[in-house]
């Protein structure tokens with residue numbers, strides 16, 4: 001039975017994530033202020049918890065162990081007193097309030113949430129009293145029901161990050177009674193723990209603006225390295241086979257006979273339908289930290305991307321689903337949210353995630369960098385078929401060409417033009433645009449400026465991408481997804497002001513100005529790009 005409570009005051013005073021989610025036909029019958037089924041599961045589960053064992057008196061009397069108390073935590077630590085450590089219980093209490101806001105929960109229902117925590121420098125001091133829950137080693141952190149253990153870190157930011165990470169696990173387990181699927185629960189702990197403190201106020205889930213803001217975290221650098229290694233592996237492919245079909249618990253990418261990644265030891269991971277999302281970036285050096293980085297990246301992406309944010313934020317309430325259904329549910333939520341069919345939702349998620357991962361950087365500007373799928377020329381215009389391409393013109397020499405306008409302050413923009421594999425196309429870009437406004441205005445043309453590089457090319461240079469035909473077709477007409485994901489990866493080309501390109505793939509042409517996804521804000525202006533089919537030349 002579903003219990004429904006409306007907490008009007010709570011609804012009005014707190015800017016809730018779910019405040020405007022009424023009436024969306026997504027199979028989610030959750031209503032604002034109601035106790036969701038997911039919370040009822042959490043309530044039922046924790047009602048069966050046994051109280052924690054008393055800690056040994058000798059441990060409590062240990063002169064090197066301090067006790068730091070907050071409303072929602074008691075923290076035992078051998079780390080000597082300093083503001084960053086002594087402040088942790090207060091940070092934990094703020095985290096609980098912030099998590100209630102994030103998930104849209106009534107804080108009053110989480111009044112009794114209480115955790116026993118250990119912040120450990122010298123493991124021996126704790127292990128001799130048998131308070132480590134059976135652990136022999138601990139490098140980062142661990143949580144079990146309402147206990148957390150965190151290893152001391154020399155970096156203040158990263159110390160808090162790990163502490164919050166385990167705190168999020170403890171809270172979500174308390175609230176929803178579940179700690180799987182792995183990608184979601186670890187990703188959420190990672191994403192939410194990525195924090196800021198402004199004037200003493202804790203803010204969770206902040207995308208890092210620069211290295212020093214998240215000192216010691218290094219998730220962005222890890223993803224950049226994984227993507228680079230993956231691209232290199234693709235470039236050096238032995239027989240061209242990139243097997244991205246994932247079955248069961250095994251997440252693996254094969255290039256020829258070489259297994260880039262084989263994480264069969266991670267049998268606990270049930271990534272369901274989202275398995276391939278991870279496979280595309282992991283290079284298999286076997287470090288768990290890389291898997292955490294990918295979970296962090298994926299959840300950060302989902303929580304920030306304008307196309308997925310709303311659907312993603314409803315997911316916590318579907319933790320009642322099986323792990324496989326949970327991944328599917330996410331796709332369904334996206335499909336309902338955006339009023340597109342399920343396969344189109346899945347495809348757009350893949351394409352967007354791939355683009356984000358390739359271009360990830362500090363201060364990533366999600367709204368400006370998001371791929372613009374609105375086709376300027378109408379979906380699927382083809383230079384060789386004038387009847388379906390409104391904007392295709394013939395010039396005096398009888399050459400067929402088409403022209404699109406590309407904004408300098410946005411990521412990939414769909415031309416609407418379909419290019420055919422192994423045909424030659426001439427690109428001519430005209431106009432100039434602003435690339436920066438400080439310390440002075442920087443103007444550039446489509447060949448870019450060679451004093452600064454991004455992705456191996458000068459900033460300002462015109463770039464092209466083809467999303468291959470099967471995907472392009474699916475994007476346009478929402479056809480059935482094909483089994484093979486081999487053609488998933490887009491084809492890229494650095495174009496500049498004047499170039500000829502013979503793509504290897506059939507597909508929709510996207511264009512953008514080369515500039516990091518964190519510096520689009522200060523761009524301004526457009527360029528005009530003429531695309532001409534060389535075969536039509538006389």
Ligand SMILES: [Zn+2]
Nearest residue numbers: 165169186189
């Ligand atoms: Zn974790």
